Amino acid sequence: MTARMDKRFADLKAExxxxxVTYFMGGDPDFDTxxxxxxxxxxAGADVIELGMPFSDPMADGPAIQVxxxxxxxxxxxxxxxxxxxxxxxxxxxxTPIVMMGYYNPIYIYGVERFLxxxxxxxxxxxxxxxxxxxxxxxxxxxALAKGINFIRLSTPTTDEKRLxxxxxxxxxxxxxxxxxxxxxxxxxxxxxxxxxxxxIKAHTDLPVCVGFGVxxxxxxxxxxxxxDGVVVxxxxxxxxxxxxxxxxxxSPDTVNSVVTFVRGLSTGVRAARPVAAE
Amino acid sequence: MNETPxxxxxxxxxxxxxxxxxxxxxxxxxxxxPLILDLQDxxxxxxxxxxxxxxxxxxxxxxxxxxxxLYFAERLTEHLGGAKIYFKRExxxxxxxxxxxxxxxxxxxAKRMGKTRIIAETGAGQHGVASATVAARFxxxxxxxMGATDVQRQAPNVFRMKLLGAEVVPVTAGSGTLKDxxxxxxxxxxxxxxxxxxxxxxxxxxxxxxxxxxxxxxxxGTEAREQILAAEGRLPDLVVAAVGGGSNAIGxxxxxxxxxxxxxxGVEAGGKGLxxxxxxxxxxxxxxxxxxxxxxxxxQDSDGQIKEGHSISxxxxxxxxxxxxxxxxxxxxxxxxxxxxxxxxxxxxVLTKLxxxxxxLEPSHALAEVIKRAPKMRKDQIIVMNLSGRGDKDIxxxxxxxxxxx
Numbered sequence: 001m002t003a004r005m006d007k008r009f010a011d012l013k014a015e016x017x018x019x020x021v022t023y024f025m026g027g028d029p030d031f032d033t034x035x036x037x038x039x040x041x042x043x044a045g046a047d048v049i050e051l052g053m054p055f056s057d058p059m060a061d062g063p064a065i066q067v068x069x070x071x072x073x074x075x076x077x078x079x080x081x082x083x084x085x086x087x088x089x090x091x092x093x094x095x096t097p098i099v100m101m102g103y104y105n106p107i108y109i110y111g112v113e114r115f116l117x118x119x120x121x122x123x124x125x126x127x128x129x130x131x132x133x134x135x136x137x138x139x140x141x142x143x144a145l146a147k148g149i150n151f152i153r154l155s156t157p158t159t160d161e162k163r164l165x166x167x168x169x170x171x172x173x174x175x176x177x178x179x180x181x182x183x184x185x186x187x188x189x190x191x192x193x194x195x196x197x198x199x200x201i202k203a204h205t206d207l208p209v210c211v212g213f214g215v216x217x218x219x220x221x222x223x224x225x226x227x228x229d230g231v232v233v234x235x236x237x238x239x240x241x242x243x244x245x246x247x248x249x250x251x252s253p254d255t256v257n258s259v260v261t262f263v264r265g266l267s268t269g270v271r272a273a274r275p276v277a278a279e
Numbered sequence: 280m281n282e283t284p285x286x287x288x289x290x291x292x293x294x295x296x297x298x299x300x301x302x303x304x305x306x307x308x309x310x311x312x313p314l315i316l317d318l319q320d321x322x323x324x325x326x327x328x329x330x331x332x333x334x335x336x337x338x339x340x341x342x343x344x345x346x347x348x349l350y351f352a353e354r355l356t357e358h359l360g361g362a363k364i365y366f367k368r369e370x371x372x373x374x375x376x377x378x379x380x381x382x383x384x385x386x387x388x389a390k391r392m393g394k395t396r397i398i399a400e401t402g403a404g405q406h407g408v409a410s411a412t413v414a415a416r417f418x419x420x421x422x423x424x425m426g427a428t429d430v431q432r433q434a435p436n437v438f439r440m441k442l443l444g445a446e447v448v449p450v451t452a453g454s455g456t457l458k459d460x461x462x463x464x465x466x467x468x469x470x471x472x473x474x475x476x477x478x479x480x481x482x483x484x485x486x487x488x489x490x491x492x493x494x495x496x497x498x499x500g501t502e503a504r505e506q507i508l509a510a511e512g513r514l515p516d517l518v519v520a521a522v523g524g525g526s527n528a529i530g531x532x533x534x535x536x537x538x539x540x541x542x543x544x545g546v547e548a549g550g551k552g553l554x555x556x557x558x559x560x561x562x563x564x565x566x567x568x569x570x571x572x573x574x575x576x577x578x579q580d581s582d583g584q585i586k587e588g589h590s591i592s593x594x595x596x597x598x599x600x601x602x603x604x605x606x607x608x609x610x611x612x613x614x615x616x617x618x619x620x621x622x623x624x625x626x627x628x629v630l631t632k633l634x635x636x637x638x639x640l641e642p643s644h645a646l647a648e649v650i651k652r653a654p655k656m657r658k659d660q661i662i663v664m665n666l667s668g669r670g671d672k673d674i675x676x677x678x679x680x681x682x683x684x685x
Contacts, residue, residue: 056584057458057570059465060308066452078582104306105569109583131306131569135296156310158472163313178310 005097005125005150005173008047009208009229018225020045020270021210022263023101023234025052025068026085027077028241033251034072037241037259038089042096044260045267048174048210048230050128053082053102060130068238071249079106079115083122090123099126099152099173104140112140116147126150126173134166141170154178155201164204174208174230175201195227218269225273233266289536289612292603297486297573299606305485307572310469319487321392326494331387335495338383342416343373345380345498349506349663354633362516362656364649366666367503367531370638376668377499377527378409378480384495386413389476396471397421399478400464402429402457402523403594403641404436405668406480411445421445424463427455429593436672454587457597461571481524482601485572489601496530503663504534511661517542517652520665521645522615523559523595525604527667536612544652545604546644548590549617559588561600562608562615575602591620591676592640594668622647627670627677639668640676 012019022041027034041049054069054077061069086098100119107115107129119127127144134141134153141151150173157180159167168175179194198209211224212232221231240262244255292299305315325331339345348371352364369377389397397419401407407423414421423440427449430437440447453459461484468477482492500518507515518535520528522545535541550558558564561576568577570585578586578598588598607613623640626647631637638646642665649664656662670677678685 056453057462059462059571060310060469062466063452070453073584080582103569105577105579105585106583108569108574109566109579109581130308131572133305133307133309133312135305135312154309156308158310158313160313167309 004095008095008097009174012047016274018228018270018273019047019208019210019230020221020263020267021048021050021212021230021232022046022237023050023052023232024237024241024259025054025065025072026082027054027072027075028068028238029071029245029249029251029255030075031077031081031085033255035085035088036256038085039092040256040260041263042093044263046096046263048097048099050099050101050232050234051082051086053079053100053106055103055106058103062235064235064238064242068241079110083118086124087122097125098123099128099150100124101128102130104129104131107140112143116144116149120147120149124149126152128152128154128176130154134169137170145170145172152176157197161200164201168205168207171205171207174210175205176232177201177209177211177228178213179211180213191223191227194224198228218265221266221269222273225270231270237262286610289607290533292606293486293490297490299603300609301567302574302602302605303486303489304574305572306569306574307485308469310472311465311485314468314472315485315487317392318388321388322487322491325388325391331391334387335384339380339498343379343383344371346502346506347371349503349510351510352634355630356653358633359650359653361653361658362660362662363658364653365507365510365515365661365663367499367663369499369527369665369667370636370642370669374405374409374412375671376405376409376639377496377530377665378406379412380498380530381480381492381495381526382406382409382413382478384491385476385478386417386419388491389419389478390417392476394474394476395419396475397478398424398464398467398475399480400424400457400460401480402426402460402596403592403672404429404433404440405594405672407445407447408436408439408443410478410480411440411443414445415443422467423447424450424460424467426457426460427451429456429460432676433593433672435675456587458571458585465571480526482526482529482603483524483571483573483575483599489573489603492526493529493533493603496526497533499527499530499665500532500534503531507661507663513661514538514541515661515663516540516656517544517660517662519544519546519645519649519662521546521595521641521667522600522604523548523597523641524599525601527665529601529603531663531665532607532613543613544648545613545615546648547615547617548588548592548595548644549619550589550591551620553617556586557589558617559590559595559597560617561598562605563617565598567605570599573602575599575605576608591623592644592673594639594641595644616648618644618647624677624680626650636666637670637674638666639670640673642667
């Protein structure tokens, strides 16, 4: 799989701290602002970037990410433009892995083969496609792996021991443990339960396990980071963007800075979180 | 080993992965996958369980009022001067449409699975009312998600649901119509996986929903087939039904699919015309894509973003269609055609005046197609149309268009 992703997690392991995985919506609130955010994230402390692909019907997302997608679409974002964001970013950063995250239909319409070729060329390291469970692996997962793009799978509290091997089978890059049932942006669950869930997954795989859904503060990041190889923050970042916009929903001079400041805070959390994932 | 056999039957689908050709499937978040698999297990057991089937049949007879009559529309037939027209009177069912057939079936499944809470989505409110009805009958709390736009234009059904004890949640996300209500119901389900049963209202969504909803609705076609044989001694030449998500249509079509001399036509909402954006003709004007758990024909743009549908009838206002219809279209077994708002409205008035039946705007689309075709057919030919719902809910919409104060 892409060297970038494996190297990043290997380096962090050597460093003895969890990864900060940051999600935001490509094209939110507009292409140029989101490109500035993307470029600023590594400097603010993001180790892996999840780049959201907007979709009109994001069934597994809460209101914050839904609205972010609508802002992006309204500003003219398309899958091709989201690939452009990654391409632009790669000109200045060869080290930070980018995972594109979203729903299958825009990729299906773009054409799976064409999408994978373009994603590879744009410097994409992995994909998270919410509505493609292992039962649908022939659609995109297998073709992506064949091209050398990681396919990162979500594991959830409803994924029982019996199902876990099937979920992990074609997963690569890392495993994304969704720490609660529900939509993105819900409340944070109990850290001890997260720790035991991460251990269960680690019994079945050597891949890094990153945990998300509900992380809002540096303290959350520290607590979760103590139990996992990575902490995923999404809704809280998207909320920072939303909170910085002008009354008519446009980017303000403060938009990029507010995200950078917030992510910098989170990064202090993951840096205080050692030891990493005691098995 | 998985060589696709030549379909010597059109009724064998879906395969074990829930596919009808390339359509169908299980495109859902991992959180829902174990639930979908549980439902499939339970459904496989229930469909061959004589006790389950007996309870379904008993409730069908005594609660819904089955079998619904097959009615020879004598005056309409005379008026059009061609083929004999029969209506399958699903509008006479308890709650006024075919939706109750599916709701009774699924609530029995929910009970078998030990679920204690029902959620549903609704567009026109017919499925919401039917869901609230069976939830009341079986003592389940029920939450119905309904687009905020639909809450306004279907106020009587909202009140019915509330009377029946359901909580109606207006959905403002997106465009506030049926697809957004379905997104919101899926979000609820993802959040409340342990106790909640999602009662989907149409033959769409992730496998096994398209199959089980079809099987619960196939009682329509099974009865109609027996009834027309009893009345005429032969099968019809043409079967017609309106298609939104497509549950009433697949219900009447399915038992006729292998009768090769029976022509079958599904009628989509052509809205204000297929040239513009204001229609809901997923097959005739859409393309295959993935939404709400299945691959099927969708209204979408070149970036794969789902478009809003438009129809005079809230029940057809969905930018997709059940996956089996997509397959039946592509293999050429069923023909799908659009009918415009104004044609449906004319048909609505024709039936009201000639037969004393006020149809819902959804089957008014099917009727408009019948009105086009019957005069071109011989007098010894037979049409069976699914009159899937009654029009009481639509009188305000129609009144407004006709310029009458209600």
